[in-house]
Amino acid sequence: MFYREAGDFKTTYKDDNQTFPIKFDRYRYYAVMFAAFAVIPFLINDYWVNAIFLPFLIYAIAAIGLNILVGYCGQVSLGTGGFMAVGAYACYKLMTGFPEINLFFHIIISGGITAFVCVLFGLPSLRIKGFYLAVATLAAQFFLVWLFNRVPWFYNYSASGQINSPERSLFDITITGPNADAWAKYLFCLVFLTVLALIARNLTRGTIGRTWMAIRDMDIAAEIIGVNPLKAKISAFAVSGFFVGVSGALFFSVYLGAVEVGEVFGINKSFLVLFMIIIGGLGSIFGSFAGAAFLVLLPVLLKNVLVGGLGWPTDLAAHLEFLIIGALIVIFLIAEPHGLAQLWRVAKEKLRLWPFPH
Amino acid sequence: MLDTSDSYVTEDGRTIGGVVMEMKNITLRFGGVVAIKDISFDIREGEIRAIIGPNGAGKSSMLNVISGFYNPQEGDVYYKGALRPPMKPYQVAQQGIARTFQNIALFEGMTVLDNIMTGRLNHMKAGLFAQAIWKGKAEAEEVANREVVEKIIDFLEIQSIRKTPVGRLPYGLKKRVELARALAAEPSILLLDEPMAGMNVEEKEDMSRFILDVNDEFGTTIALIEHDMGVVMDLSDRVVVMDYGKKIGDGTPDEVRSNQAVIDAYLGVSHD
Amino acid sequence: MSDTFIFGMEVFLNGLMAGVLYALVALGFVLIYKASGIFNYAQGVMALFAAMTLVGIMEGRVPFSHLINAIFGTHIHHFGWHLPAVFGILFTVAVMAGFAWCVQKFIFRHLVGQEPIILFMATIGLAYFLEGFGDLMWGSDIKKLDVGLPQGINLLIDETTFGWFGYGFFIDNLDLVATVIAALLVISLIIFAQYTKQGRAMRAVADDHQAALSVGISLNFIWVMVWTLAGFVALVAGIMWGTKSGVQFSLSLIALKALPVLMLGGFTSIPGAIVGGLIIGVGEKMFEFLVGPLVGGATENWFAYVLALLFLVFRPQGLFGEKIIERV
Numbered sequence: 001m002f003y004r005e006a007g008d009f010k011t012t013y014k015d016d017n018q019t020f021p022i023k024f025d026r027y028r029y030y031a032v033m034f035a036a037f038a039v040i041p042f043l044i045n046d047y048w049v050n051a052i053f054l055p056f057l058i059y060a061i062a063a064i065g066l067n068i069l070v071g072y073c074g075q076v077s078l079g080t081g082g083f084m085a086v087g088a089y090a091c092y093k094l095m096t097g098f099p100e101i102n103l104f105f106h107i108i109i110s111g112g113i114t115a116f117v118c119v120l121f122g123l124p125s126l127r128i129k130g131f132y133l134a135v136a137t138l139a140a141q142f143f144l145v146w147l148f149n150r151v152p153w154f155y156n157y158s159a160s161g162q163i164n165s166p167e168r169s170l171f172d173i174t175i176t177g178p179n180a181d182a183w184a185k186y187l188f189c190l191v192f193l194t195v196l197a198l199i200a201r202n203l204t205r206g207t208i209g210r211t212w213m214a215i216r217d218m219d220i221a222a223e224i225i226g227v228n229p230l231k232a233k234i235s236a237f238a239v240s241g242f243f244v245g246v247s248g249a250l251f252f253s254v255y256l257g258a259v260e261v262g263e264v265f266g267i268n269k270s271f272l273v274l275f276m277i278i279i280g281g282l283g284s285i286f287g288s289f290a291g292a293a294f295l296v297l298l299p300v301l302l303k304n305v306l307v308g309g310l311g312w313p314t315d316l317a318a319h320l321e322f323l324i325i326g327a328l329i330v331i332f333l334i335a336e337p338h339g340l341a342q343l344w345r346v347a348k349e350k351l352r353l354w355p356f357p358h
Numbered sequence: 359m360l361d362t363s364d365s366y367v368t369e370d371g372r373t374i375g376g377v378v379m380e381m382k383n384i385t386l387r388f389g390g391v392v393a394i395k396d397i398s399f400d401i402r403e404g405e406i407r408a409i410i411g412p413n414g415a416g417k418s419s420m421l422n423v424i425s426g427f428y429n430p431q432e433g434d435v436y437y438k439g440a441l442r443p444p445m446k447p448y449q450v451a452q453q454g455i456a457r458t459f460q461n462i463a464l465f466e467g468m469t470v471l472d473n474i475m476t477g478r479l480n481h482m483k484a485g486l487f488a489q490a491i492w493k494g495k496a497e498a499e500e501v502a503n504r505e506v507v508e509k510i511i512d513f514l515e516i517q518s519i520r521k522t523p524v525g526r527l528p529y530g531l532k533k534r535v536e537l538a539r540a541l542a543a544e545p546s547i548l549l550l551d552e553p554m555a556g557m558n559v560e561e562k563e564d565m566s567r568f569i570l571d572v573n574d575e576f577g578t579t580i581a582l583i584e585h586d587m588g589v590v591m592d593l594s595d596r597v598v599v600m601d602y603g604k605k606i607g608d609g610t611p612d613e614v615r616s617n618q619a620v621i622d623a624y625l626g627v628s629h630d
Numbered sequence: 631m632s633d634t635f636i637f638g639m640e641v642f643l644n645g646l647m648a649g650v651l652y653a654l655v656a657l658g659f660v661l662i663y664k665a666s667g668i669f670n671y672a673q674g675v676m677a678l679f680a681a682m683t684l685v686g687i688m689e690g691r692v693p694f695s696h697l698i699n700a701i702f703g704t705h706i707h708h709f710g711w712h713l714p715a716v717f718g719i720l721f722t723v724a725v726m727a728g729f730a731w732c733v734q735k736f737i738f739r740h741l742v743g744q745e746p747i748i749l750f751m752a753t754i755g756l757a758y759f760l761e762g763f764g765d766l767m768w769g770s771d772i773k774k775l776d777v778g779l780p781q782g783i784n785l786l787i788d789e790t791t792f793g794w795f796g797y798g799f800f801i802d803n804l805d806l807v808a809t810v811i812a813a814l815l816v817i818s819l820i821i822f823a824q825y826t827k828q829g830r831a832m833r834a835v836a837d838d839h840q841a842a843l844s845v846g847i848s849l850n851f852i853w854v855m856v857w858t859l860a861g862f863v864a865l866v867a868g869i870m871w872g873t874k875s876g877v878q879f880s881l882s883l884i885a886l887k888a889l890p891v892l893m894l895g896g897f898t899s900i901p902g903a904i905v906g907g908l909i910i911g912v913g914e915k916m917f918e919f920l921v922g923p924l925v926g927g928a929t930e931n932w933f934a935y936v937l938a939l940l941f942l943v944f945r946p947q948g949l950f951g952e953k954i955i956e957r958v
Contacts, residue, residue, distance in 0.1 A: 013504040127946045131750045135889045139935035150926035202492035207482045221463030226451030226480045312700045319765040326759025333752045334740045
């Protein structure tokens with residue numbers, strides 16, 4: 001009943017271009033923002049932050065980044081894990097090399113470095129397409145993980161080969177290290193996610209977003225109507241790399257605190273983020289959120305129900321998780337290639353007409 | 359500079375200017391196959407220029423040469439009086455040459471509005487950072503270009519479908535949206551590759567009207583390929599006739615109609 | 631003759647034999663890709679699953695015993711029989727044929743006409759599913775597989791080369807047998823594709839689906855057949871690797887080794903898969919031998935990929951592909 005656009009007329013093109021053209025959507029968005037910034041921080045404890053909120057926020061950033069590349073620009077990448085590792089190791093080197101600089105900048109610069117590396121591995125996309133490119137990005141995945149594993153400079157010659165996040169603070173509030181408060185870590189990541197999601201939204205609704213989608217839908221035609229394929233693809237790799245790099249940096253510095261590259265940023269991480277955007281919805285910012293939430297919650301839920309509730313062994317729950325995720329991917333690709341975002345859109349269409357569908 | 363010394367006025371009162379594009383001795387080969395053999399012709403400013411010929415005559419290849427998708431092995435292309443070096447298709451588009459495609463090449467995942475907005479790419483200058491911030495330059499630019507696009511939407515009478523994803527549209531409307539996307543670029547030369555292929559009589563009449571209106575109102579130079587002889591003869595000011603990659607006729611519709619080589623190519627001739 | 635040269639030769643031979651196995655795995659990909667345009671990422675997991683099933687059947691394990699025990703509180707695990715390898719292999723082939731039928735029936739029949747990249751992502755999903763399914767069915771412990779293949783150093787080669795160079799080459803009997811079997815399998819697959827009725831139908835489908843349909847070839851049958859064949863190839867690869875280092879998760883990673891082989895050789899070319907496999911096998915062993923020590927070792931993880939990537943940048947159509955002409 002509330003969900004109406006009737007009477008909500010737009011009189012300028014500016015109004016027509018806004019992110020949430022329907023009033024109800026707009027108010028709900030304000031409500032979500034209010035809850036996320038002003039309510040949740042007071043309610044959460046360590047368990048909630050570490051099990052759900054931090055992974056959700058950070059994976060959402062990575063998923064938006066990958067969605068820009070795969071969902072908007074149509075260049076499938078299986079190197080997300082490797083690129084997250086670049087962000088993490090760049091952040092580590094910056095944190096230990098320049099401790100006097102604000103952590104905030106460390107993370108931004110880590111994103112920039114990852115963007116550069118991502119562009120480097122994206123260059124072949126000008127010559128090769130489709131799953132040739134997908135397989136080629138695996139080169140990035142394996143090479144980068146190997147690099148961080150084998151070249152001691154990257155982990156400051158530590159005996160364990162691990163990198164550990166030193167304690168850093170912002171406005172005298174500890175953000176990283178074992179003494180950081182749950183709410184501080186949460187807010188720090190939330191700010192990054194909010195700003196980056198807005199940027200992603202702005203980029204995808206404007207000129208550059210249209211050039212990406214043109215390349216995705218029909219690259220030859222796009223070039224003939226005036227899209228410079230080099231610029232479009234490289235910018236997609238750069239923006240995507242920046243997002244993925246920031247998420248990698250946060251994953252290491254704020255969330256995990258200690259990282260062994262092969263374990264944390266292996267090829268399974270690449271697939272996990274890819275699955276998030278397939279389930280959430282290719283070519284949708286909202287879908288990136290939905291997919292990240294879904295795949296963060298699913299294992300927690302399975303574990304609580306099967307292990308906690310029914311008393312099954314942990315490994316059994318893990319196998320079942322693999323089976324379910326794999327089946328879900330196939331089901332979504334068959335039944336709803338645009339993922340949860342499309343289901344949500346359809347539900348909204350229905351709701352708009354309800355209760356008079358005819 | 360354009361040489362306008364030999365411009366003239368047509369019977370229906372339109373001014374045809376000097377030569378805006380000239381093809382000189384173009385030869386295009388794919389491996390051993392010669393698609394275009396030593397063809398020369400020109401396109402004048404403000405005219406409707408047709409390229410006709412039987413299947414496989416090399417018409418589409420010719421259009422692809424003009425739009426820079428193929429670079430010919432021999433011959434020169436002069437554009438606005440200057441020799442055009444070999445360039446990428448997108449650079450050609452930036453010079454003001456827009457086109458439509460024989461098999462519709464719209465971006466199926468985007469809405470009609472977004473498709474037409476891509477046509478205005480070369481008029482939009484905001485950088486990556488301006489767009490990331492959106493407020494200010496990027497938004498102003500978006501709104502300004504949206505106004506231009508809305509005019510074209512009005513002109514082609516597709517207001518009601520502007521937010522529909524292109525994939526859902528019927529064939530005839532897709533053709534119209536493609537024309538809109540090409541027009542949005544405000545091109546100096548508009549290339550139409552079989553704009554009426556697969557249409558019924560009414561749709562053909564609509565499309566003919568749009569083509570004439572575009573030429574009339576915006577003064578756009580148009581080069582088109584078409585199979586329907588009736589349409590071509592009615593629409594165009596001058597016609598190039600191709601057969602087996604060679605030019606066999608060039609002139610006004612009346613001249614071409616009475617050209618013996620053209621009649622032979624179309625009606626067949628006994629080789630004895 | 632310098633020592634490096636002699637060691638290098640030994641590495642070269644080992645690389646060649648590894649290459650034949652890569653070619654074998656790659657062949658499984660080529661089969662499916664040629665017939666259906668599906669790039670089957672799950673090929674490696676299929677090898678793992680086939681090997682697990684073989685062990686499970688031979689040892690008489692109860693399928694899903696962990697799951698059953700967890701749900702019903704029972705303690706079942708073995709039927710208490712031991713089957714000879716031949717029966718085990720036959721049963722496993724039957725299981726793989728059933729798997730092929732299911733894949734066709736429940737997944738790819740619903741994805742006909744989709745873009746290749748969507749199909750590719752579906753096979754990644756399939757790989758995850760099959761991995762979870764296999765672990766649930768047979769347990770995720772490392773299993774020993776012994777179907778009676780010879781193992782250990784080949785003394786004949788060791789002594790002969792010692793006689794020639796004063797240094798005996800270490801060549802594993804298992805590798806030798808694997809190479810011979812792989813080579814035989816490759817040859818018989820080529821003969822099958824060239825000279826049998828089903829093989830011709832398969833090539834017809836690969837060429838043009840519509841045309842094949844119109845002359846009365848059942849697409850469904852051909853697709854189930856190639857998936858079964860790919861399952862068989864996976865079983866053979868699974869036996870080789872499983873015998874060598876146990877049936878465990880890492881076995882599924884051999885698929886990742888086959889991907890660069892395919893990029894190098896082209897996805898549709900059987901000779902390409904063989905040559906690509908040999909180049910990568912030899913290339914990565916030689917690179918590790920010559921350059922590895924300088925950069926910290928374990929270059930085998932990425933060498934094949936980087937090689938294939940660099941190669942593709944200069945020749946996007948692969949070794950044996952035709953030049954791509956783009957059209958509008």
